[in-house]
Amino acid sequence: MTSQEQKDDNTLLVVDGHSLAFRAFFALPVESFSNDAGQSTNAVWGFSTMLAQVIESEHPTHLAVAFDVKGGTFRNEMLPQYKGTRDAAPEELLSQLPLIQDLLRSLGVTYIEKPGFEGDDVIGTLATMGEQAGFRTLVLSGDRDAFQLVDERITVLYPGHHFKELKHMTPDAIVEKYHVTPVQYPELAAMRGETADNIPGVPGVGDGFAAKWINEYGGLEGILEHADSIGGKKGQALRENIDQVRLNRKVNALVRDLDLGVEVGDLTFGDVDTDAAKELFAKLQFGERTRNRVLKAFNCMPVADAAQESTPDAEEEPDAVLDTVSTKDELMRWAHEHLVTVSGGREDPATTGAEEHGEQGDQQSGHCADDVAQSWILSAEGDDRPGRASCASLTFMSADGHAVILEASAFSQDDDDSLHEGVAAVLDTYASQAAVHGYKEHSHMLASAHLPLPQPVLDTKLAGYLVHPDFHPDSVERAAEHFLQIESPAESKSSSTQGAFAFDDETAEGNDEERRQHEELLLRRAGLVYKLARYLAPVIDERRQLKLLTDIEMPVSSTLSRMESYGAAIDGERLVNMRDQFAADARQAQELAWEKAGTKVNLQSPKQLQQVLFEDMGLRHSRKTKSGSYTTNAAALQDMYLKSVDNERANTFLGALLRHRETNKLKQIVQTLLDAVNPRDGRIHTTFEQTVAATGRLSSVDPNLQNIPNRNAQGREIRSAFVPGPGFISLLSSDYSQVELRIMADLSGDEALIEAFRSGRDFHKYVASLVYDLPVDDITQDQRSHVKAMSYGLAYGLSTYGLAQQLRISPAAADVLKEKYFATFGKVRDYLESLVDTAREKGYTETMFGRRRYFPGLKSTNRQARDAAERGALNAPIQGSAADIMKIAMVKADQELIKAGLRSRIILQIHDELVVEIADGEQEQATRLVKDAMEHAVEIAVPLDVSTGLGDDWQLAAH
DNA sequence: CTTCAGACGTA
DNA sequence: CGTACGTCTGAAGT
Numbered sequence: 013m014t015s016q017e018q019k020d021d022n023t024l025l026v027v028d029g030h031s032l033a034f035r036a037f038f039a040l041p042v043e044s045f046s047n048d049a050g051q052s053t054n055a056v057w058g059f060s061t062m063l064a065q066v067i068e069s070e071h072p073t074h075l076a077v078a079f080d081v082k083g084g085t086f087r088n089e090m091l092p093q094y095k096g097t098r099d100a101a102p103e104e105l106l107s108q109l110p111l112i113q114d115l116l117r118s119l120g121v122t123y124i125e126k127p128g129f130e131g132d133d134v135i136g137t138l139a140t141m142g143e144q145a146g147f148r149t150l151v152l153s154g155d156r157d158a159f160q161l162v163d164e165r166i167t168v169l170y171p172g173h174h175f176k177e178l179k180h181m182t183p184d185a186i187v188e189k190y191h192v193t194p195v196q197y198p199e200l201a202a203m204r205g206e207t208a209d210n211i212p213g214v215p216g217v218g219d220g221f222a223a224k225w226i227n228e229y230g231g232l233e234g235i236l237e238h239a240d241s242i243g244g245k246k247g248q249a250l251r252e253n254i255d256q257v258r259l260n261r262k263v264n265a266l267v268r269d270l271d272l273g274v275e276v277g278d279l280t281f282g283d284v285d286t287d288a289a290k291e292l293f294a295k296l297q298f299g300e301r302t303r304n305r306v307l308k309a310f311n312c313m314p315v316a317d318a319a320q321e322s323t324p325d326a327e328e329e330p331d332a333v334l335d336t337v338s339t340k341d342e343l344m345r346w347a348h349e350h351l352v353t354v355s356g357g358r359e360d361p362a363t364t365g366a367e368e369h370g371e372q373g374d375q376q377s378g379h380c381a382d383d384v385a386q387s388w389i390l391s392a393e394g395d396d397r398p399g400r401a402s403c404a405s406l407t408f409m410s411a412d413g414h415a416v417i418l419e420a421s422a423f424s425q426d427d428d429d430s431l432h433e434g435v436a437a438v439l440d441t442y443a444s445q446a447a448v449h450g451y452k453e454h455s456h457m458l459a460s461a462h463l464p465l466p467q468p469v470l471d472t473k474l475a476g477y478l479v480h481p482d483f484h485p486d487s488v489e490r491a492a493e494h495f496l497q498i499e500s501p502a503e504s505k506s507s508s509t510q511g512a513f514a515f516d517d518e519t520a521e522g523n524d525e526e527r528r529q530h531e532e533l534l535l536r537r538a539g540l541v542y543k544l545a546r547y548l549a550p551v552i553d554e555r556r557q558l559k560l561l562t563d564i565e566m567p568v569s570s571t572l573s574r575m576e577s578y579g580a581a582i583d584g585e586r587l588v589n590m591r592d593q594f595a596a597d598a599r600q601a602q603e604l605a606w607e608k609a610g611t612k613v614n615l616q617s618p619k620q621l622q623q624v625l626f627e628d629m630g631l632r633h634s635r636k637t638k639s640g641s642y643t644t645n646a647a648a649l650q651d652m653y654l655k656s657v658d659n660e661r662a663n664t665f666l667g668a669l670l671r672h673r674e675t676n677k678l679k680q681i682v683q684t685l686l687d688a689v690n691p692r693d694g695r696i697h698t699t700f701e702q703t704v705a706a707t708g709r710l711s712s713v714d715p716n717l718q719n720i721p722n723r724n725a726q727g728r729e730i731r732s733a734f735v736p737g738p739g740f741i742s743l744l745s746s747d748y749s750q751v752e753l754r755i756m757a758d759l760s761g762d763e764a765l766i767e768a769f770r771s772g773r774d775f776h777k778y779v780a781s782l783v784y785d786l787p788v789d790d791i792t793q794d795q796r797s798h799v800k801a802m803s804y805g806l807a808y809g810l811s812t813y814g815l816a817q818q819l820r821i822s823p824a825a826a827d828v829l830k831e832k833y834f835a836t837f838g839k840v841r842d843y844l845e846s847l848v849d850t851a852r853e854k855g856y857t858e859t860m861f862g863r864r865r866y867f868p869g870l871k872s873t874n875r876q877a878r879d880a881a882e883r884g885a886l887n888a889p890i891q892g893s894a895a896d897i898m899k900i901a902m903v904k905a906d907q908e909l910i911k912a913g914l915r916s917r918i919i920l921q922i923h924d925e926l927v928v929e930i931a932d933g934e935q936e937q938a939t940r941l942v943k944d945a946m947e948h949a950v951e952i953a954v955p956l957d958v959s960t961g962l963g964d965d966w967q968l969a970a971h
Numbered sequence: 972c973t974t975c976a977g978a979c980g981t982a
Numbered sequence: 983c984g985t986a987c988g989t990c991t992g993a994a995g996t
Contacts, residue, residue, distance in 0.1 A: 617992055618977055637977070645978060677979065680990060707986060709982085716988045719981035727980080752982095808984035817983080879983085887985040891982090895986095923982045923986090973996070982986080 024142035024276060025072035026135050028153035029079040029123065033059055033112060035154040035171050037105040047297040050855060052104040052868075056111045056296060057497070064309035066152055066169065066178070074147065074279040077116055077123040078134035079109070085130050087263050102873060115292055119310045120283035124272055132157055136266030138276075139166050145276045152178075156201065157264050162186055162194035191223040199232035202260035203250070211260055214253045216246050232261060284310050298497075332415040332535050338422070340434035350410035351388050351442045380558045383445075383469045384549035386411055389538045390439075390446040390468065394420070394460070396453035397714070398576035399690040399697030401460040406435065409538040417531055425462050436463055447545035449473050449488050451566060452702065455573040467566050472541055474565045475548040477703035478557050481865050484704055492540040495547055500536070560862050560896075565702070568899045571906040571918070572700045572710070578929070579695035580717065580919050581737030583965070587686050590729065594679035601672035608665035615672050618644045625652070629662050646673060678727055681720070685733070688715040695737060700921065707888050708863045708895040710921060718922045720966075734927075734966035739915070741932040745969035746942050746960040747925035750775060751894045752807050758952040759860070759893070760843030764836055769954035776800040782836045783829075802833050806844065807890045809883030844886055851885035859892035860950070894924065897949050897956070902926060905945035914938055927966060935962055 036058025045054035067075075116123050124134050135151055139161045142149035151158050152169045159181060162168055168181040179185065186194045203222040205213020225242070229235045235242075236258070239251050250257070284307065293303040337343045388410045394403040406423070409415040423431045439458070443466045448454050451471040458465045476491050477484075485491035489500040552558055606612050609628070613620045621644045625631050631652055633642035642648075653666040688696045701711045712718040720734075721727025736742050753775075757765040768778050773788065780799040781788040798819055805815055816826035834841040848870075851857045856866045865888045869881030898921065905926065906918055916938040920927035926946070930938050939960055946958045961971030 614992075616978090616990090619993070639976070641977095643977085673978085677990090681980070684989075701987095704988095705986060709986060711987050712981095713988065716981080719979090719988070721980060723981085805984065808986095810984045813983050815984090876983095883984065884986095891986065894982095925982085973994105975994080976992095978989105978991085980987100980989085 022074060022145075022147045023070065023072040024074040024076075024138070024145075024147040024149045024279065025066065025070065026138045026142070026149065026151045027063065027075070027077040028131055028135055028151070028155055028158065029059075029077045029112065030109075030131050031154040032062060032152060033105065033109060034101070036062065037102075037108070047295065051111075051296075052108060053111070053296045053298070055105055055108040056115065057298060059112050060115060060306050061497075063152075064306045066150075067309040070150055070169075072150065074142070074276060075121055075281045076138055076274075076279045077121060078131040078138065079113070079123060079125045080131045081125045081127045081129075083127065085128055087130070090259060090263055103871065104868070111292075111296070115289070118285045118288035118292055119281070119306075120285065121281045121310075122274065122279050124274070126270055126272065129267060129270060133267035133270055134272065136161060136268040137270040137272060138279075140268040141272075141276045142166075147276065156206070157198070157266060159186055159190075159194055159197045160264075160266060161268075162197075190219055192226050196226050196231060198264045199226060199261060201264055202232065202257050203235075205260065206264070211263070212253075212256060213260070214246070214249050214257060216249050221246055232257070282310055332409055332413050332539065334415050334417065334531065334535065337416050337418075338431070340430045340437075343416070343418075343431060343434040343438060346414070346416060347408075347438045347442060350412055350414045351408070351438070351445070378558070380470065380549040380552045380561070381546075384447060384545050387445050387447045387469050387545060388442070389541045389545070390443065390448050390454065391534065391538045391541060392454050392457040393534065394457040396450070396456045397697070398456055398573075398699060399579055399692065399695070401456040401577075403457040403461045403463075405534065406458075407534045407538045408438075409535070409542060411542075415535055415538065417534055420461065423461065432462070435461075439463055439465055443468055445469050447472060447541060449491070449541045449544065452569040452573045452576075455570065456577065459573075459577065467562075467570060470545050470549060470561075471566055471569065472544040472548055473703055474569065475552055475561060476544065478561060478565070478863065479548060479551050479555075481703075481708070481863070482706040488537050488540050488544070491544055496540075496543055498540065498543070500540070555862070555864065557862050557864075564861065564896065564899050564903070567903040567907075569702060571903050572702060574906070574917070575919055575921070576697055576699060578917055578919050579690065579693065579697035580927070581695050581735050581740075581929070582685070582689050583733045583735045584686070584689060584694060587682055587689075587730075587733045590733065591679055591682040591686060594675045594682060597675040598672050598679055601668045601675060605665055605668035605672060608661050608668065615669060616676070621669070624665075625662075629659075629665070631656065631662055646670065649673070674726070678721065678730070681727075682730060682733075684715050685730070693737075698920075705895075706865055708859060708892040708899075709923060710895075717920055728967055728970075731967035731970070732965045735964065736929055739931065740929045742930045742935065742962050742964055743966055743969045744916075744928040744930050744935075744939055744942065744960060744962050745925060745966065745971065746928065746939070746946060746958060747922075748894075748898070748946065749957045749959060751897065751924055751956070752890050753803055754952070754954045754956060755860070755890055755893045755897075756807060756840060756843070757954050759889070760837075760839045761953070762837050762839035762843070765840060766953050769957075776803065779803060779836075783832050798829060799833070802829055806840065807887055809886040847889055848882050848885050857885050857888045857892075859889050859896050861893070861896040863892050863896060865892065898924060898946075901946040901949035904949060905942045908941050908945055909938065912937065912941060914941075918942075927969070930962065 033055045037055040045057055046052050066072075113123060124138075125131075126134050132155060135153065135158060139149050139151055143163075143165050147165075149166045150169055151161060151166065154171050156170070158168045158170075162181055162183055164183065169178040170181050171178060183194055186192070186197060190197060190200060192200050200219065200222040203214050203217050203225075204219055205211050225235045226232070229238055235250075236254060239247070239254060242250060286307065289307060290303065293306075335346060337346050388408060391407040391409070392403055393405050393407075395401055402420075404420050406418045406420075407415060408418075418431070418435065423435045425432045446468045447470040448468050449471065450473045451465070451468060455465050472488075472491065476495060480494070483494060485494055492498045492500065552561055602615060605615060609624050611624070611628075613624050615621065618641075622642055625644065626633050626642055632655075634648045634651055635643050637643045649666055649670050653663065653670060656663040656666060685696065688698075690697055696715065696717065698712045698717045699714050701713055704711045710718075721730055734743065750769075753765075754769055756762075757769055764782060765779075768775060768782070771778055776796050776799055777788055777791050780786075780791045780795045783799055784791070784795055786795075798821075801819055802810075802815065805818075812823055812826040812830055815830065816823040819826065821829075847857060851867050852870045855868070855870075856864045858864055865884075867881045867885045867888075869877045870885060872878045872881065902918060902921055905928075909916055909918070914934050914937065915931035916934045917929055918926050919929050926942060928938060928942055939962065943958050943960050947956050949956065959971055961969045963969035
C-alpha cells in the first residue's frame with residue numbers, strides 16, 4: 013500500500029467546541045432562536061451550520077471536537093482567576109452545550125473531554141497527533157491560544173469579525189498580523205494578557221510593543237533578561253509585572269501530549285444516525301433547510317459520495333416558471349388560471365367591506381394559515397418614499413409556481429392596449445388573496461402608477477414585526493435570513509424595493525445578461541416572500557394575533573399611506589425667517605463665547621468644550637459620561653453656570669454657550685424641515701415607520717415630525733409653520749390626556765384610581781388629596797407636581813433614586829412618597845409587579861390586544877441588564893396598549909371621515925395626538941367625528957378623555 | 972466613506 | 983440610577 017500517499021490526502025479537523033459555541037451564542041441574537049419549550053438554540057444552530065460549512069469547504073476526512081470539562085484544571089491552581097469571566101456564562105448558553113453534544117453523537121462525530129485539562133489541551137494533543145500521522149490538520153477555534161500550534165501542516169481557522177467568516181491562520185498569516193512567529197505568539201500573549209480569559213497583561217502593553225520587544229530581544233527570555241534596560245513607562249510596567257508574565261506564559265502553553273485513548277485513524281465520521289439526528293432537529297425546530305444542509309455535509313464522506321449524489325439538490329427549490337404576458341387579455345387569462353383559488357372559492361371583495369359592521373366579533377374567526385395557503389405574491393420595485401414614489405416593475409408569483417414580471421413602461425396608464433387596466437383589474441379582484449412584504453410601501457409605489465391596492469391577505473413585514481418586534485430586517489432578504497435561515501447573495505440584501513435597474517435601457521451592451529440576472533433577483537425575492545408568508549401565518553395563528561394583524565396593523569398601513577402621501581403643508585417663508593433669526597442669535601452667542609474663551613472653540617464639539625471648561629478655565633466637572641469623560645450636557649452647564657457667579661469670564665461663557673446650544677439646535681431643526689419640503693407641492697411628507705418601535709408605537713423619519721419642539725415658547729414657534737394647505741381652512745389637534753395612566757387604572761382594576769378618573773376632577777390634584785389624605789383644596793402646587801411625577805414615573809419603572817433626583821428631594825422623602833402612593837393605590841403596585849412576574853414566567857409581555865414583546869434579558873445574570881429588562885417589561889404593555897388604542901382610533905377616524913364624504917384628513921400622529929387638516933365648512937363635523945373616534949376606540953373602565961383645538965396653524969391649534 | 976458617542980428634540 | 987424613538991455633529995475608524 014502506498015500508505016504515505018494515503019495519509020497525505022487525509023485532513024484532520026479539530027474543533028474547539030466551547031469557543032465555537034461561545035462565538036455562535038454571542039454572534040446570533042438569542043431571542044430569535046428558541047423552540048416552543050423556551051430552549052435557546054442559537055449556539056446549536058451556529059455551531060452546526062458553521063461546522064457544516066467548514067466540512068463543505070475543507071473536506072476533512074477525520075474529525076474530532078474537544079470540550080472543556082466542569083471543574084478546575086491545573087491552570088486554576090497556578091492562576092485562580094483564570095477564565096473567571098467564562099464561568100459566568102449565561103444559562104441560555106450552558107443549556108445548549110449538551111444539545112450540541114447530542115447532535116454530534118447523532119452525526120457520528122467523536123467528541124473528547126479530559127478531566128483536569130482544557131479543551132485547548134485536547135486540541136493541542138489532537139493537532140500534534142494529526143501532524144505526526146502525516147495529516148493536514150485544521151484547528152477550528154475562536155481562542156487565540158491555538159495560534160501557537162500553527163506550522164506548515166497545522167492551520168487554525170479563526171472566526172473574523174463576522175462569525176462564519178473564517179480566517180486561515182497559517183504561519184505567514186500570523187507573522188503578518190502579529191509580526192511574530194506562531195511559536196512566539198504565546199510569549200506575546202503573555203505580555204499582552206487575555207481579557208476574555210481574565211488574564212491581566214502588562215498595563216499599557218499591547219500587541220505592538222510586545223512584538224517589537226520580541227523581535228528586539230529574540231523572545232521572552234531575552235526580554236526578561238534585559239528588562240532593566242527597557243526605558244519609559246512601558247519598561248517600568250514590564251518590570252513590575254515580570255512574575256505575572258512568567259505565569260501567563262506557563263498558563264497559556266498548551267499541553268500537546270495527553271493520553272486521550274484514541275488514535276487519529278479512528279476519528280473518521282459520517283456514520284450518521286439519521287433518525288436520531290432528525291428527531292433532534294425537530295426538537296430544536298430548525299428549518300428543513302438547515303437540517304438538510306447539515307445532514308448533507310456529514311454524509312458527504314468519500315464512500316457515500318459516489319453512490320447517491322444524483323437527486324437531492326435539484327428538487328429542493330423548483331424555480332418559478334416565468335410566463336410572458338403583453339396584453340390586458342393575456343394578463344387576465346394568466347391571473348384567472350393561476351391566481352384563482354381552487355377550494356371553497358375566494359372571498360368576494362364585497363364581503364370585506366361588511367366586516368366594518370360586525371365590529372365586536374371577537375373570536376379568532378379564521379386561520380391565517382388557511383387563507384395564506386392559497387395566496388399569491390405581489391412584489392413591486394421602485395421608490396417607496398411618499399411624495400416621490402415611483403414604480404419600476406411588478407412581479408406576480410402564483411402558488412402554483414408561475415410568475416409574471418411587468419415593467420413599468422408596459423403598464424403605464426397611457427399604454428395602448430390598456431395593460432394598465434388589466435393590472436388594475438387584477439389588483440382589484442385578486443389583491444385580497446395576495447401576500448406582500450410591506451403593504452404601505454407597495455401602496456405608495458402602486459399609487460404612483462395610479463393603481464389602488466386593496467388590503468392583502470397578509471403583509472409579511474407586519475407579520476414579522478408582530479412575531480419579533482425588536483428585530484427590524486431592512487429587506488425581504490434579511491427577513492428571510494432571520495426567520496427562515498435562508499442566505500441570499502450579499503448584493504441583493506441591502507435595499508428592499510429600490511431596484512436601480514433600468515428596464516428601458518436596452519441599447520447597452522450585455523444588457524440581456526443583466527436583465528436576466530435582475531429578473532432572477534425579482535423572482536427570488538418573490539419566492540422569499542412566499543416562504544415567509546407560509547412560515548409566519550401559522551405563527552400568527554398560534555399566538556392568536558390574527559385580529560391584531562388584520563384589524564389593526566394592516567388597516568393602519570392603509571391610513572398611514574394616505575397620511576404620508578398627503579403630507580403636511582408648510583409656510584416656507586415663515587420657516588426661512590425663523591431659520592435666519594435662530595442663525596443670527598446663535599452666531600451672536602458664539603461670538604461672545606469665543607471672546608470669553610479666548611479661542612475659536614467649536615461649540616458643537618463636546619471634546620473641545622471639555623478642554624476649555626475643565627482644563628482651560630479649571631471649572632469643577634460634575635457628572636461623568638458613560639465613556640469616562642466629563643459631560644457637557646445642558647443640565648451640567650446650567651449647574652456650572654449657577655455656581656460660577658463670582659467668575660465673570662466663565663459665567664458669561666457658560667451663558668453664551670447655553671444660548672448657543674438652544675438656538676443652534678432650533679436652527680438645525682428648522683433647516684432640516686426646510687430641506688425636507690417637497691418642491692412638487694410645498695409639503696413635507698414624513699414616513700411613519702410601522703415596524704420599528706418594539707412597543708408598537710409608530711416612529712417618524714425623513715424627517716421626524718414627532719419631535720418638533722413643544723416644551724418652550726421659542727421652540728414651539730416652529731409649529732406655526734405647519735399650516736393648512738390650499739383648499740383647507742385650519743388644522744385640528746386632538747389628543748388623549750393621560751392615556752397611559754388610564755390604561756394602568758383599567759388594567760390594574762384599582763378602584764381608587766378608577767374613581768379618580770371617573771370623578772372628572774383635576775386628576776393629579778385628586779390623586780394628591782388621596783395620597784396625602786387632605787382635602788383637594790388644600791393641595792399645594794408642590795404636592796400636586798410630586799404626585800404627578802410619581803404617577804408618570806410608575807409606568808417607566810422609576811426608582812426612588814430617580815424620583816428623588818427629579819423632584820430634588822432626598823431619597824428618603826421619595827421613598828416615603830412612594831409608600832404613601834402605594835398605600836392608596838395598592839392594586840397598581842400588584843399589577844406592576846405582576847407584569848414583571850408573568851414576563852419572567854412566559855418570556856414576554858402582552859398588550860390589551862395581544863401585541864407581544866420578548867424580554868430575554870429578564871434572565872440575565874448581569875444586574876444592570878436585568879433591571880433594564882424589568883423596566884422594559886413594566887413599560888411595554890402600558891406604552892404598547894396606548895399605541896394599540898391610538899392605532900384603532902386613527903383607523904376609525906380615517907374611515908369615518910371618508911364615509912362621511914368629508915375632505916378633511918388626518919395628516920400627522922404624534923403618539924397621543926392626531927393632527928387633521930380641515931376643509932372649509934367641516935370644522936364642527938370633522939372635530940366631532942375625530943374626537944368621537946378617539947374617545948370610543950375601546951371601552952375600558954375609565955373614560956378616555958380627548959381634548960381638541962382648531963387653529964390657523966399647528967401652534968394655534970394647541971389647547 | 973462609514974461608524975460611534977454625545978447631545979437633545981418629542982410622547 | 984425612567985420607557986420609547988430620530989437626527990445632527992464631530993471625531994475616529996475604514
